Amino acid sequence: xxxxxxxxxxxxxxxxxxxxxxxxxxxxxxxxxxxxxNDFEKELCNYVSKGYAAAMVSGTSAIHMALKCVGIKKGxxxxxxxxxxxxxxxxxxxxxxxxxxxDSESNSWNMDPxxxxxxxxxxxxxxxxxxxxxxxxxxxxxxxxxxxxxxxxEYNVPVIEDAAESLGATYKGKKSGTLGEYGIYSxxxxxxxxxxxxxxxxxxxxxxxxxxxxxxxxxxxNERFYxxxxxxxNYRMYNIVDGIGRGQLKILDERILQKKRLFNIxxxxxxxxxxxxxxxxxxxxxxxxxxxxxxxxxxxRVKPIDIILALEKENIEARHIWKPMHLQPIFKDLExxxxxxxxxxxxxxxxxxxxxLPSDTKNTDExxxxxxxxxxxxx
Numbered sequence: 533x534x535x536x537x538x539x540x541x542x543x544x545x546x547x548x549x550x551x552x553x554x555x556x557x558x559x560x561x562x563x564x565x566x567x568x569x570n571d572f573e574k575e576l577c578n579y580v581s582k583g584y585a586a587a588m589v590s591g592t593s594a595i596h597m598a599l600k601c602v603g604i605k606k607g608x609x610x611x612x613x614x615x616x617x618x619x620x621x622x623x624x625x626x627x628x629x630x631x632x633x634x635d636s637e638s639n640s641w642n643m644d645p646x647x648x649x650x651x652x653x654x655x656x657x658x659x660x661x662x663x664x665x666x667x668x669x670x671x672x673x674x675x676x677x678x679x680x681x682x683x684x685x686e687y688n689v690p691v692i693e694d695a696a697e698s699l700g701a702t703y704k705g706k707k708s709g710t711l712g713e714y715g716i717y718s719x720x721x722x723x724x725x726x727x728x729x730x731x732x733x734x735x736x737x738x739x740x741x742x743x744x745x746x747x748x749x750x751x752x753x754n755e756r757f758y759x760x761x762x763x764x765x766n767y768r769m770y771n772i773v774d775g776i777g778r779g780q781l782k783i784l785d786e787r788i789l790q791k792k793r794l795f796n797i798x799x800x801x802x803x804x805x806x807x808x809x810x811x812x813x814x815x816x817x818x819x820x821x822x823x824x825x826x827x828x829x830x831x832x833r834v835k836p837i838d839i840i841l842a843l844e845k846e847n848i849e850a851r852h853i854w855k856p857m858h859l860q861p862i863f864k865d866l867e868x869x870x871x872x873x874x875x876x877x878x879x880x881x882x883x884x885x886x887x888x889l890p891s892d893t894k895n896t897d898e899x900x901x902x903x904x905x906x907x908x909x910x911x
Contacts, residue, residue: 591718
C-alpha cells in the first residue's frame with residue numbers, strides 16, 4: 533500500500549477563489565487584464581500599506597522590472613543576498629548586469645549588514661556605485677532592514693526587497709516587502725498563498741509602477757495601431773489567476789497562524805535533541821513561518837541528507853537549505869563578500885547543516901507525527 537505523500541509546501545485553497553474565477557467566466561474576462569487584476573493589486577496594497585502595485589506572471593519578472601525601474605544598464609553592478617534561490621539574481625543577468633553576492637548573518641540567515649558595508653566601501657574605492665541592492669527575506673523572515681537601509685542610504689543605493697518568501701511577515705511593525713524602494717512578492721505553487729504562478733511589484737512611486745505596467749504589456753504605445761519605441765515584455769498577470777490571488781489573500785493571516793503552529797510543533801518535538809536547533813527567529817519582527825527549517829550542530833553524526841533520505845523513503849518531501857549563489861557553478865567567477873575569516877562563509881555553513889522540513893498547511897496531526905517519528909529515530 534502506497535503511503536500518503538506529504539509535501540514540503542503545496543497549494544492550499546480556501547474556497548473563496550472560486551467566486552472570483554466564476555466572475556471572470558461569467559463576464560468573459562479571460563484575458564491578461566480585467567477587474568480581478570486591478571482589484572488584486574489594490575487589495576494587496578491595502579494589506580501591506582504600500583501605494584501602488586503591478587501584478588505579473590512571476591516574482592522573477594517582478595525583480596526584473598524593479599531593476600529596470602532603478603535604471604539598470606549593461607555592465608552595472610548589483611549586490612544580492614548570497615543565500616537565496618537563483619530567481620533573485622537571474623534578472624540581473626537578463627539586463628547584462630553583474631551580480632555581487634553578500635553573505636548571510638547567523639541571526640536571521642539573511643544578508644549580513646557588516647558584509648554589505650565592506651562591499652560598499654570596497655566598491656567606493658573602485659569608483660563604482662552599485663545600481664541596487666537586492667535583499668532577500670529567507671524562509672519568511674525579514675532581514676535586518678534598518679541596518680541595511682542605513683548603509684545603503686549612506687551610499688545612495690536603492691534597495692529592492694525580495695519578499696517572495698515572506699508575504700505577511702513584519703519588521704518592526706511594517707509589512708515585509710514595504711521597506712525598500714521596491715518590493716516583490718511571489719505566488720507560485722509552494723508559497724504561503726498561491727496563484728499557481730505569479731508575482732507582484734510594489735512601490736510608492738506611482739510613475740514607475742505605471743511605467744512597469746507599460747513594459748509588461750509589450751510596451752505598446754497609445755496609438756490606433758501597434759507602435760513600439762522600446763522593448764516590452766509579456767509579463768502581465770491574467771485575470772483568472774488574479775482571481776485566485778484575491779481569494780487567497782483573504783486567508784493569508786490564517787495560513788500564517790497554521791505555518792507558525794507547524795513550526796511550534798517541530799520546536800517542541802525536538803527540544804530534547806541536542807543536535808537539532810530550529811531556524812533562529814529574530815525579535816525585531818514576526819515571520820510568516822513559510823518553511824520550518826532546522827540546523828544541525830557541527831558535531832552531529834546525523835547529516836541533512838540522512839534526514840532527507842529517511843523522509844523520502846516514507847514518501848515525505850524535505851529539502852536542503854538553498855545552495856548559496858557563490859557556490860553555484862554558473863556564478864563561480866563572481867565576487868562574494870563575507871566577514872568570515874575561517875574560509876567558510878555563514879551561508880555555506882547554513883547550507884551544509886540545514887534542512888527544510890515539510891511545512892504544508894494541510895498537514896494533519898497524524899502527518900506531523902509521522903515526520904517527527906522518522907526524524908527522531910535518526911538520533
